């Protein structure tokens with residue numbers, strides 16, 4: 001249910017709106033004017049803090065919420081939240097236990113972005129569980145945005161990250177079974193997508209986001225997807241909102257999906273409308289093969305209004321807000 005906040009006889013620009021216990025700064029461009037002296041904020045539930053994530057990852061959002069509730073910032077929240085899934089060996093698309101590439105190597109992609117627009121990423125990282133934390137270190141202690149492969153791994157060891165074998169027995173078994181046919185067919189949800197992308201707003205109203213994945217199962221050695229690419233897998237603009245993607249990364253990269261969603265929100269679209277438009281850019285391409293792959297976006301704006309949309313059914317968003325941790329099915333394009 002959408003909660004609507006009515007402002008009467010108020011100047012719309014730079015209004016400080018008390019929502020719950022949190023003061024939210026609102027700007028005219030986020031409001032729908034209904035008459036000269038009344039505005040509606042389509043706020044969803046604009047009480048802060050809040051966190052959303054791709055797929056059903058309630059343990060991860062619970063961790064992020066714990067950080068936010070204690071007054072922690074959104075950056076710490078998304079890092080801590082993503083780490084839960086990276087350590088979860090049962091998740092076969094993230095961190096330890098991720099499905100390997102066709103050579104049997106688990107390689108991780110991750111990125112993180114803060115309220116200042118700073119960002120860090122690692123691609124093709126091996127033998128380190130917490131790729132998101134390495135990405136954060138790239139952002140914080142190097143002059144660079146992205147480190148790849150051996151360089152990223154070496155950097156992590158220098159900072160004290162432990163070396164670990166990421167290939168668990170079940171994932172090794174799945175790889176061996178795959179090798180019997182070696183068919184590469186990255187079909188929609190079948191591959192157990194659960195790349196975690198997480199976006200948070202803290203009690204100060206500041207945004208951050210992170211994304212971490214082992215990428216597509218049985219990908220070509222050396223393949224990097226959208227998840228560590230700023231603007232594709234993730235984008236955060238603290239003035240406007242943030243977006244994170246999941247699914248077939250090649251399609252997200254080709255449309256610079258997360259940046260597109262944030263820019264559409266800047267132009268006045270709601271997070272839901274922006275996610276839908278970004279999906280339509282993919283499916284409406286001439287000769288789009290969208291029936292054979294999945295892409296999903298989750299987004300939120302500065303006011304805590306959220307959106308999520310995918311090409312196919314069974315994508316979902318987990319949202320923790322107002323003390324409630326819920327997994328919500330997303331609307332989707334392909335109803336046939």
Ligand code: SD4
Pocket residue numbers: 093192193194195213214215216224225226227245246247248249250
């Ligand atoms: C990739 N987008 O590497 C990732 C995969 C993914 O859930 O999202 N899986 O293309």
